[in-house]
Amino acid sequence: MAEIIRDDAQALKKATELAAEFRTGASRRDRERLLPREELEKLSASGLLAVTVPAAHGGADVRALTLARVFRVLASADASLAQIPQSHFAYVNVIRRQGTAAQQDFFYGELLAGKRFGNAQSEAGTRHVQDLRTRLEPQPDGSYVLTGVKNYATGALFADWIPVLALGAEDKPYVAFVEAGAPGVTVIDDWDGMGQRTTASGTVRLDGVRVAADRVFAHHLTFEGPQLHGAHAQLLHAAIDAGIAAGALAEAAEFVRTKSRPWFESGFETAAEDPLLVQRFGELDLRVRASDALLDTAARAVDTARATLTDETAADASLAVAAAKAYAADAAVEVAGALFEVAGTRSALDSLNLHRHWRDARTHTLHDPVRWKIQHLGRHALQGTRPPRHGLL
Structure with missing residues (x-):
């Protein structure tokens, strides 16, 4: 337990x-x-x-x-x-x-009781991320049969339950919870991303999987009114990016304090005293602090909307999360890359594996494009247009 x-x-x-x-x-x-x-x-x-x-x-x-x-x-x-x-x-x-x-x-x-949910949502080879081919077919006894192939299924390999996004009645999205070991469920550890190497975000195959009626949720209803599904999910992505940036900065500082040599022209005994390095660390620290501040602001907006959910509070939350995610994504990539700039040649040794921070940042920030978050922020700022209701904002 x-x-x-x-x-x-x-x-x-x-x-x-x-x-x-x-x-x-x-x-x-x-x-x-x-x-x-x-x-x-x-x-x-x-x-x-x-x-x-x-x-x-x-x-x-x-x-x-x-x-x-x-x-x-x-x-x-x-x-x-x-x-x-x-x-x-x-x-x-x-x-x-x-x-x-x-x-x-x-x-x-x-x-x-400590059970874990995985994910079987995205599909490869379709027109776009919301173009689904996985089907949830009703059966005469009230149950369903689930058939399809899912990719980038982070968490599925470690899950007790795998929520599967599929099309059901009237081609609307439903979520079916299937047990990880159910007949017809195959989870394949074929993830080979350059970053986030141990997420095991591989493939899930669903071959005629039987699903009881009480394991199915009408997910499409979520988006028929004000909702926080997308904002809540994206908030956690923003938090991961902010965490990557913070972790990279902390490791860079430790490396410079304990392993870096000063540049001979600086005149200082240690690299940590070099005013040019101090300046750059200050700039990177600002990026991390701003990421954290925007993350907290976005989270508070989500909490406010949870307490009083309206079109206005939901839109405010989505926009605040979009801002946090856009900023933290850029900060994670910048800070993780700047680690090498401030730490010097030795930091590039493969054996030290300091590049894992940049690989994780670059991989995770590809989850969904920042440019569209900025589009929604711009439309709201210029025209007062509320963001759309979908699970990626």
């Missing part, structure tokens, strides 16, 4: 403790592509994966602000490990928004 986390402060304390533990092996796991099964078991046992379960069902129901900070601190230690449960929390929100009382009772119980 998992520990039960009771409040926001306990969640943050537990995340900080785990991050310190996970940081020590992060480089080796990345270098040797050692999947973090033991670390994920500890994450499950800690109770952190159930912190958004409503209080009425025995959970802490933490604020979005707290959850974002949890992801930020975990990502500063190991960006791959932090990425794995991102979809987990997105699908907890599906249960919260569209689940019946019986569905909520069952799945909240699973979460409190």
